[in-house]
Amino acid sequence: MSLFEAAGGAPAMLALAGDFHERCLADPVLEHPFSNRLNPDHVRHLAEYWGEVFGGPPVFSTEHGGHIAMLRLHANQGAYGDIGDRFIACFDAAAEATIADPAARRAMSAYIRHATAEVMSYSPRDAVVPPTAPMPRWDLAP
Numbered sequence: 261m262s263l264f265e266a267a268g269g270a271p272a273m274l275a276l277a278g279d280f281h282e283r284c285l286a287d288p289v290l291e292h293p294f295s296n297r298l299n300p301d302h303v304r305h306l307a308e309y310w311g312e313v314f315g316g317p318p319v320f321s322t323e324h325g326g327h328i329a330m331l332r333l334h335a336n337q338g339a340y341g342d343i344g345d346r347f348i349a350c351f352d353a354a355a356e357a358t359i360a361d362p363a364a365r366r367a368m369s370a371y372i373r374h375a376t377a378e379v380m381s382y383s384p385r386d387a388v389v390p391p392t393a394p395m396p397r398w399d400l401a402p
């Protein structure tokens with residue numbers, strides 16, 4: 261069974277992304293990057309991105325440019341301090357609130373640490389994003 265299925269499929273991804281986004285907006289540090297660029301479809305796109313990583317349909321790749329587009333969006337922002345840790349804490353809390361299966365939550369928590377480290381690694385102003393990057397795939401028991 262895929263992590264996507266174990267977590268509850270597309271409705272669960274949407275609930276996760278929605279809860280997560282609310283937590284980011286309520287965080288005094290995480291709120292800043294969103295204050296001047298608010299895409300109304302952000303929650304849906306985030307749900308599609310995570311759904312695909314967890315083994316669901318490849319919507320983010322076919323409609324939004326895939327993993328490399330996500331990396332480019334965050335790259336060279338000069339993100340500072342504990343923003344990555346705050347992002348992880350919001351994700352874990354959102355998963356706790358929206359994903360019933362504890363094994364799925366554990367796998368997703370391991371994933372978000374890995375993913376946040378990757379995103380943060382391209383944050384320095386002079387970081388160079390590769391020309392292509394495959395969509396990550398994360399399973400229930402990696």
Ligand code: HEM
Pocket residue numbers: 290293294297298299300301302303305306309324330333334343344347372375376377379380
């Ligand atoms: C480390 C701290 C992070 C911050 C502060 C942050 C912030 C943001 C912001 C401001 C946007 C643009 C939203 C918009 O255009 O309205 C965005 C988009 C996005 N982020 Fe992050 N992000 C972070 C890490 C991550 C990570 C680790 C992932 C994946 C695991 C991720 C996945 C995405 C995706 C898929 C989008 C595009 C969604 C869309 O089209 O709106 N982000 N992020």
